[in-house]
Amino acid sequence: MSESALPTIDDIRQAHERIAGVVHRTPVLRCRTLDAMTGFELHIKCEQLQRVGAFKYRGASNVVLGMSDEDASRGVCTHSSGNHAQALALAARERGVPAWIVMPTSAPSVKRAAVEGYGATVVECEPTLEARETTAAQVVADTGALFVHPYDDARIIAGQGTAALELLEDAGELDAIITPVGGGGLLAGTCIAASAVHSGIRLIGAEPDGADDAARSLQAGSLIPQTGPNTICDGLLTSLGQLNWAVLRSHLETIVTVSDAQVIDAMRLLWSRAKTVVEPSGATPLAAAISPGCPLERGARIGLILSGGNVDLDRLPW
């Protein structure tokens, strides 16, 4: 599989075998109280319990474990200050190869420390997208490391699709799956996996209304980049990837947009009722399910993929 062709269900199944030894098979949570409150039968895939606290470890592991020994020996590189940075750092450490993570000087020291804790080398740059890309390109030129894009890469998409594969194995047939959409890797992987396993399953994205490029793209029929995002969902600020867009436009029923207030309500429900810690981005699928804009009928069996649980307990949004 190249990084630029769309992945298939076979790629996702191969990814699942490849990463089985290093990723957690995260549980699918049921919660009577949330079912009673929402009127749905919710099957909650807990990627906040994944290693590094986010689904990102699936895709990163798939890339790193899929490299030839020679390529892998030169290491990997990305620019990110989010969950992908930690995921790639840990995936590289698990294979015993070097990782360079380009981070803006403005990144919180706790995020830098987390990446360094996984043994990666942090390379600082100015806090602009241009500086990040230039710096990463320089690292790649200097080291021969493989640049690993956080979402617009078929191997990443295939890795992220393994979460939906497990969800459907554990929950059985579902009427719909809702996942967050930022760059679109998780949602695209989910679309390919779920539609192959259960044709006719309804596929829905959950997106903050302050970063709704995917919803606007779907409505316009063409990819519209995100500019000036404004939402507490710090994992969903980015623009939809090209590959992901190609998948979403052909598989997705709709995107439900949610306000930050709806996200905070959903976060509190998950913390207080399901006793599980999710980050704002991770709460968007529940927020979408209970939003008036959700097209699903009462009683529907819905899979929610909670994307991550990395929050600063000293800066909670309530």
Add this chain to the structure above:
Amino acid sequence: MSESALPTIDDIRQAHERIAGVVHRTPVLRCRTLDAMTGFELHIKCEQLQRVGAFKYRGASNVVLGMSDEDASRGVCTHSSGNHAQALALAARERGVPAWIVMPTSAPSVKRAAVEGYGATVVECEPTLEARETTAAQVVADTGALFVHPYDDARIIAGQGTAALELLEDAGELDAIITPVGGGGLLAGTCIAASAVHSGIRLIGAEPDGADDAARSLQAGSLIPQTGPNTICDGLLTSLGQLNWAVLRSHLETIVTVSDAQVIDAMRLLWSRAKTVVEPSGATPLAAAISPGCPLERGARIGLILSGGNVDLDRLPW
């Protein structure tokens, strides 16, 4: 089994069969990060994921489901504003029998609403222990309901012991189990269950140093009641029960006392690393495990029973 004889392992096994249809078999969580940080192999029994958010539902269900039809038809009664109140209310509703819960006028309205949400009748009283006992006695006299003590009752202890039974089934042989100790129902049930399944297993209580009657009782060799407790562990304020004391004195290796600061640290570790919401009382076993006062050696396989997860997200202790 009467309510005043000590329960046996057979009573606990019977309780387990009796309540199997209504309680959740809660998961036993593993967390590499916590293992690496503590040097132990931790097997974390998640009673915060039990119905009503606490282990209390086990004992309450065992009492309610063990009653004759005639006794059950007259209902149950207790005085509590904590997790036992919700647990008994739900257990009664599941059997379709009435429940009267005596609560002080000072109880938070959210706790009253939770109990009423489970269909129980709340009977108000002045906020003194005497008023609570008198009011409950009056309810029992008026209705013929069975009074269900929150912890000093063999049927309650047998029900609480089912959590340790499940933990040992799922985790296999353990070197030690640590549970919180307040009234002592969970710890006494754990002692009876665990020592019967694995003779020689080390049994340890975790108690806040601001409500350390169990630790002082163990040291003195006689039951010392708790007066003037002062701790954020609101589930552990009460005095050790007579029956529980009889079990603990013969089974327990030690009680590790922990400060509120240690409890808060452990709570934050569980929230941020294991992504699971526990209340202060529920975090005491981890606080005890990582306390300098813990007698267990590095590498020990330790079962921690997290007792509950009912916290007010607007009043977090950090």
